[in-house]
Amino acid sequence: MHRIAYFLKAALRGLTSNPLVSAISIVTITVSLLTLGTFYLVYLNLRATAASWGGEVQIVTYLAEGLPADEVNRLSDEISRMPGVSAVKYVSRDDALERFRKDLGGQSGILDGLSSNPLPASLDIQIRERSRAAPQVREMAGQIASLRGVDDVQYGQEWLDQYQTAVNFIRIAGAMLGAFLLIGSILVVANTIKLALYSRREELEILSLVGASKSFVRIPFLIEGLAQGVLGAALAGGILYGGYRLLVDRMSESLVLNLGHFDPVFLPLPMILSLLGIGAAVGLFGSALSVRHFGRP
Amino acid sequence: MIQISHVSKSYSEDVPALVDVNLVIAKGEFVFLAGPSGAGKSTLLKLLLGAETPNDGQILIDGRNVSRLRRSHIPLLRRKIGVVFQDFKLLLNRSVFENVALAVEVLGESRNRVQQKTWRVLKSVGLAHKMHTKAILLSGGEQQRVAIARAIVNEPDILLADEPTGNLDPDLTLEIMKFLRQVNARGTTVIIATHDPDLLARFNKRQVVLDRGRVVADG
Numbered sequence: 425m426h427r428i429a430y431f432l433k434a435a436l437r438g439l440t441s442n443p444l445v446s447a448i449s450i451v452t453i454t455v456s457l458l459t460l461g462t463f464y465l466v467y468l469n470l471r472a473t474a475a476s477w478g479g480e481v482q483i484v485t486y487l488a489e490g491l492p493a494d495e496v497n498r499l500s501d502e503i504s505r506m507p508g509v510s511a512v513k514y515v516s517r518d519d520a521l522e523r524f525r526k527d528l529g530g531q532s533g534i535l536d537g538l539s540s541n542p543l544p545a546s547l548d549i550q551i552r553e554r555s556r557a558a559p560q561v562r563e564m565a566g567q568i569a570s571l572r573g574v575d576d577v578q579y580g581q582e583w584l585d586q587y588q589t590a591v592n593f594i595r596i597a598g599a600m601l602g603a604f605l606l607i608g609s610i611l612v613v614a615n616t617i618k619l620a621l622y623s624r625r626e627e628l629e630i631l632s633l634v635g636a637s638k639s640f641v642r643i644p645f646l647i648e649g650l651a652q653g654v655l656g657a658a659l660a661g662g663i664l665y666g667g668y669r670l671l672v673d674r675m676s677e678s679l680v681l682n683l684g685h686f687d688p689v690f691l692p693l694p695m696i697l698s699l700l701g702i703g704a705a706v707g708l709f710g711s712a713l714s715v716r717h718f719g720r721p
Numbered sequence: 722m723i724q725i726s727h728v729s730k731s732y733s734e735d736v737p738a739l740v741d742v743n744l745v746i747a748k749g750e751f752v753f754l755a756g757p758s759g760a761g762k763s764t765l766l767k768l769l770l771g772a773e774t775p776n777d778g779q780i781l782i783d784g785r786n787v788s789r790l791r792r793s794h795i796p797l798l799r800r801k802i803g804v805v806f807q808d809f810k811l812l813l814n815r816s817v818f819e820n821v822a823l824a825v826e827v828l829g830e831s832r833n834r835v836q837q838k839t840w841r842v843l844k845s846v847g848l849a850h851k852m853h854t855k856a857i858l859l860s861g862g863e864q865q866r867v868a869i870a871r872a873i874v875n876e877p878d879i880l881l882a883d884e885p886t887g888n889l890d891p892d893l894t895l896e897i898m899k900f901l902r903q904v905n906a907r908g909t910t911v912i913i914a915t916h917d918p919d920l921l922a923r924f925n926k927r928q929v930v931l932d933r934g935r936v937v938a939d940g
Contacts, residue, residue, distance in 0.1 A: 427829050
C-alpha cells in the first residue's frame with residue numbers, strides 16, 4: 425500500500441511540476457478523442473435517422489387507368505403473398521387527390537381549377553425490415569412492374585442506400601482521422617514524459633544509486649502518462665456531451681427539425697468507456713515508449 | 722570482504738583509467754583511496770557500485786562477482802552499499818526527511834518503518850530538528866550530513882565516499898569525518914576517495930594510493 429501511495433505521489437508530482445507540458449499533452453489527447461467521438465456521434469445520429477427513414481420505405485405501384493375492383497383485389501393479394509412484403513394498402517384516385525390536397529396545405533386551392541382528377545390509383549407496399557437492401561427492393565419492384573394491371577413502380581431505396589454509403593464514409597473517415605490524431609497523441613505523450621524524465625534526471629540518478637529497481641523508477645512515469653490519457657479522454661467526453669446537449673437544445677427549438685423524425689442519440693456507455701480506455705492506452709503507451717530505456721542501473 | 726583482482730578499465734584505448742589493480746579490503750576496514758585527480762579513484766568506486774564494468778579482472782563483494790552481475794541484480798547490490806558524493810547529490814527542493822526517506826522507500830518498507838528509520842538516522846547525524854527543512858536551505862556541512870544519513874539509513878555493509886569533504890571547510894571536514902568513523906565503528910566497511918593530503922595526514926588509516934590507474938602504495 426505504501427508503495428502505491430509513493431507511486432501516486434511521485435506521478436502527481438510529475439504532473440504538477442511541469443503543468444504547461446502536462447496540459448499540452450492532455451489537450452492533444454482531448455482533441456484526438458474529441459475528433460473521434462464527434463465523428464462517431466455524427467455517424468450514430470445519421471444512422472439513426474436513416475433507420476427511421478427506412479420504416480417509410482415502400483414501393484408505390486401505380487395501377488393502370490380504369491382497372492376493375494376485382495383486378496385490384498387480385499393484384500393486392502398477389503403482391504401480399506410475395507416474400508418481403510409486410511403490408512399492401514390500396515389508395516384510390518380520390519384518396520390520392522385528398523392526400524395531395526393535405527400535403528399542399530394552404531396552397532391546395534390550386535387544385536380547385538382541375539376539371540378531372542389526374543392522379544392514378546396505387547398500391548402502397550410496405551417492405552419488411554430484412555428485405556430493405558437495394559438489390560432486393562429492386563428485384564421486388566421489377567417483379568411487381570411485370571404484373572398485369574401495373575402501370576408504373578417507384579421506390580426510394582436507391583437514394584437511401586446512397587445516403588447510407590455516405591454515412592459509412594463519414595464513419596471510416598472519422599476513424600482514420602481519429603487514428604492519425606491518436607498516433608500523434610502517443611508521440612506527444614512520449615515527448616512529455618521524455619521532458620519529465622529529463623527534468624527529473626537528478627532524482628532518477630539518486631534513485632538508481634540507492635538501489636531502486638527498474639520498475640520502481642518507471643512506474644510513476646507510466647502512471648503519469650496513464651493519468652494524462654484518462655484526463656484527456658474525460659475532458660473530451662465532457663466537451664462532447666456539453667456540445668451535444670447545447671446542439672440538441674437549439675435543435676428542439678428549431679421548426680425545421682421538428683418536421684422530420686430526428687431523435688438525437690448520444691454515445692452509448694460502452695463507447696464512452698471505450699473513449700476512456702483509448703485515452704488511457706494512448707497515455708500509457710506514450711509513456712512506455714519513453715521510459716523503456718530508463719531505469720536501468 | 723572486497724576482493725579486486727587484476728582489474729583494468731579504460732574509457733578509450735590510449736587513456737587507461739585503471740591498470741591491473743589488485744586489492745583486498747576486509748570487512749569493517751576504513752580505507753582511503755588516495756591520489757591526484759584522474760588517478761582512477763572514482764572509476765574504482767564506480768566499479769564497486771556496478772555503475773561501470775571492468776575490461777579485465779574480477780571484483781568480488783562477499784563472494785559475488787560484481788562485474789558479472791545481471792542488470793536486474795545491480796539494485797540489490799546497491800542496497801548493500803551506501804554512497805556519498807562531493808556534490809552531495811541531494812534533491813534540493815525536497816525536505817531533509819524526503820531526501821533520506823527515498824532510500825528506504827525503494828526497499829518497499831511500510832510507511833511506519835520509513836519514518837522510523839529516517840528519523841533515527843537523522844537523529845544520529847544531528848539533523849532531526851531540521852527534518853522538514855528543504856535541503857536547499859541547509860549549509861554545506863548539513864547537506865553532506867543529509868547525504869551521509871541517506872547513505873547509511875539502510876545500514877549498508879559498505880560505505881563509499883567520493884571526495885566527501887571536498888567542498889567543505891576544515892571544521893566541517895572534521896565533523897563529517899567524525900560521522901564516517903562512527904559509521905565504521907558500527908561495522909560498516911568505509912572507503913573514502915580523496916586527494917586531500919591534510920585529510921590523509923590527520924587520520925591514521927590504511928591508504929591505497931593510485932597514480933595513473935595503478936596502485937603505487939598500500940599501507
